Every structure is written in C-alpha cells, then in structure tokens.
Amino acid sequence: MTSLAFLAPVQVKTSDVAHDINTVREALVFLNQWPKARRGPV
Helix, strand or coil: CCCCEEEEEEEEEECCEEEEEEEHHHHHHHHHHCCHHHCCCC
C-alpha cells in the first residue's frame, strides 16, 4: 500500500509526548492506537 504524504507534518501532543504524523498511514496507526475511552462521536 502506498502511503500518501501530507504537505506538512501534523504534530499531535499527548501529555508530554509530541507525535509527528507525516502520512495517512501513520495517522491511521495513531488513531487505531487511541484509547477507546477517549474517543468521541464522529
């Protein structure tokens, strides 16, 4: 699968950790690992 790159990296900060997300694939991995208790309605 080809990963689509963002034009600019997206930075998400959780607690004291900053995550740089550069591709759609990285975003999906990050979101799939997000705790279900912290997910809201879409």
